[in-house]
Amino acid sequence: MRLNYPVGIRIVKLPCTGRVAVIHLLKALEKGADGVFVAGCMEGDCRYQAGNLRAKKRVAYVRQLLQSIGMEPERVAMYNLSSGEGPRFAEISREMAEKVRQFGPNPVKGKGVRKEKAA
């Protein structure tokens, strides 16, 4: 299957979306990603039982946090699809890219927020 999805997307592969922690989503944004989506298996189909449900809660938590710091919560999203749905993946990627484009670039990008390693 040769499917087109937006070129700017970077895919991070994980064995299960249950591995996605809050900090991973935040770091992606802090480092300049315009948006992040988590592509999990269909609800009820998790090989590890509830990994995708955990990811869903973490996505919800990050959305709330983004709201509190004045960023668009929709820059982070959770989608559920099965591994056989390549066309759906491409469609979601385009949908997400389009949504994020409307918000404009991530305002954090290239800002002078500094961090030094302490301890």
Added chain:
Amino acid sequence: MIMAKPKPIEEIINEIKGFDKILVAGCNGCVAVCEAGGLKEVEILASALRMYFGNQHKNMQIDEVSLTRQCDKEYLAEIKDRIGSYDAVVSIACGAGVQFMTEMYNTKRIYPGVNTCFIGVTEEKGVWTERCQACGECILARTGGICPIARCSKRILNGPCGGSSNGKCEIDKDVPCGWQLIYERLKELGELKRFEEPVSPKDWATSRDGGPRKLVKEDSQI
């Protein structure tokens, strides 16, 4: 252990917005277990703060550290060489940790990043409940191992009161009546006759009513 929950980030932002260089300091003790103030929470809070101030076009440096405990001087000392360069610290340890850091580094402003809640247990992943109010004179031996001070909303010593209904406390239908729990437990133990004699008033001087408390164990002192 001591339970806490994160303060709303807006409140923290409001405290530190006038500064340029902030250290977010976590504690890997109790507050790490209740997922409010450990290493992970330091990373999340600091990242969110950096994004917020970045969006505000404010050139602010926000660094991270997580100490083994903040209620012991030797661990607090780990930041002694670098704390001088920060304008302020947001400590996400319990209130004891925040205060001890303030005492040790009294030229710095140390802001609390969590609300310290109670002494309790992990009932299930993500759920913590209160068990003890540190009254200083434990009576669990007489109450079947269930604390009436922490688990009865009125802290009465001769319960239950008239507000107990179907095993729940009148303050909330989801709160078990502490005295119903005690009754059931004593029944199981065959000790219901304890209810026949009223318990005499407790000496609250060992609790907060006696003022700030102090423990000295001479054989531990150097």
